[in-house]
Amino acid sequence: MVEPKDRERWRPTRTKLVASGIVIAGFWLTSLSWWFLLLVALGTFGPGVLREIGWLNDKDEFQRRADHRAGYHAFLTAGLMAFVLVAFFRSGERTIKDTQELATFFLVLLWFTWLLSALLAYWGVQKAAARFLYIFGSVVLVFTIISNLGPEWTGWAALLLHPLLAAPFFALAWLSSRWPRVTGILLLAAFIFFFQFLGFNLEQVDDGVTFILFLGPLLASGVALLLAGKKSEDPEDAEEVLMTGK
Amino acid sequence: MKSQHDIRTLVRRHRLIADMTQQELADRVGVTRQTILSIEKGKYTPSVALALCLAEVFDVSVETLFQLKKGENDG
Numbered sequence: 012m013v014e015p016k017d018r019e020r021w022r023p024t025r026t027k028l029v030a031s032g033i034v035i036a037g038f039w040l041t042s043l044s045w046w047f048l049l050l051v052a053l054g055t056f057g058p059g060v061l062r063e064i065g066w067l068n069d070k071d072e073f074q075r076r077a078d079h080r081a082g083y084h085a086f087l088t089a090g091l092m093a094f095v096l097v098a099f100f101r102s103g104e105r106t107i108k109d110t111q112e113l114a115t116f117f118l119v120l121l122w123f124t125w126l127l128s129a130l131l132a133y134w135g136v137q138k139a140a141a142r143f144l145y146i147f148g149s150v151v152l153v154f155t156i157i158s159n160l161g162p163e164w165t166g167w168a169a170l171l172l173h174p175l176l177a178a179p180f181f182a183l184a185w186l187s188s189r190w191p192r193v194t195g196i197l198l199l200a201a202f203i204f205f206f207q208f209l210g211f212n213l214e215q216v217d218d219g220v221t222f223i224l225f226l227g228p229l230l231a232s233g234v235a236l237l238l239a240g241k242k243s244e245d246p247e248d249a250e251e252v253l254m255t256g257k
Numbered sequence: 258m259k260s261q262h263d264i265r266t267l268v269r270r271h272r273l274i275a276d277m278t279q280q281e282l283a284d285r286v287g288v289t290r291q292t293i294l295s296i297e298k299g300k301y302t303p304s305v306a307l308a309l310c311l312a313e314v315f316d317v318s319v320e321t322l323f324q325l326k327k328g329e330n331d332g
Contacts, residue, residue, distance in 0.1 A: 071289055071292050072288070072303065072304050073291065073296075074289065133291060134291070135294075
């Protein structure tokens with residue numbers, strides 16, 4: 012372990028704050044008109060466009076490389092999925108029921124793949140996987156508590172027991188820093204279980220968004236942890252503290 | 258992904274000799290601490306410009322900080 016002062020101190024940059032503000036405002040204003048969704052596009056892709064034309068220089072070379080690799084991963088994922096869908100729909104008398112959902116599906120697939128890949132590259136596999144799992148567990152925890160309150164009240168036992176569903180994710184987050192390969196296998200097993208449980212159907216592409224948001228982190232973290240092996244994220248930090256005293 | 262050339266980095270050793278933290282080194286060369294961490298772990302090979310900046314901080318040559326691993330490119 013290193014002292015807190017040498018830990019990475021995450022501070023949102025001005026660019027991130029402005030872009031996030033524009034994205035939130037864009038989503039909020041879509042209740043007035045869906046054209047305001049273009050503000051979301053501006054906040055999401057605007058900084059990247061400015062960086063590419065050289066008007067914004069807020070990232071170092073390692074961060075830029077992580078961004079570029081993530082872009083390539085998003086291209087590969089979306090391209091493969093596009094081919095699968097085209098082959099699926101052209102191979103029979105199948106029609107796309109909702110083209111709006113199809114566009115949303117690809118938007119979410121592109122953006123989420125980019126985000127996962129960039130975070131895995133920047134934070135490192137174990138740290139990123141642990142954070143994904145903590146977020147995932149927290150979402151499950153909040154969801155189970157909220158769903159047991161209000162008009163759907165089913166008693167104290169349900170309120171106390173349902174949140175335990177989040178416990179495996181917190182346990183996996185803890186395990187990921189100690190036994191990454193074991194955690195990777197468990198995450199892939201969880202992915203396969205949920206994939207079967209939820210039952211993905213290519214004809215209902217709108218279900219795909221749910222799959223990407225809920226199962227994407229499990230799949231990406233599982234594969235990344237398996238490939239990362241036993242390497243520790245900061246293997247020499249303890250030695251560093253001893254030597255520098257900082 | 259395995260890089261085409263495996264590079265041995267001695268940045269960490271020189272940083273410890275200079276009694277600097279990763280954050281201090283990062284501030285000196287204008288990158289994030291995560292970038293220094295990735296360089297020290299051999300996960301990221303810096304650009305020539307950044308390698309020169311690092312060498313300048315430690316007052317050594319770039320070849321002292323980064324070396325090709327023996328046997329990787331002999332044939």
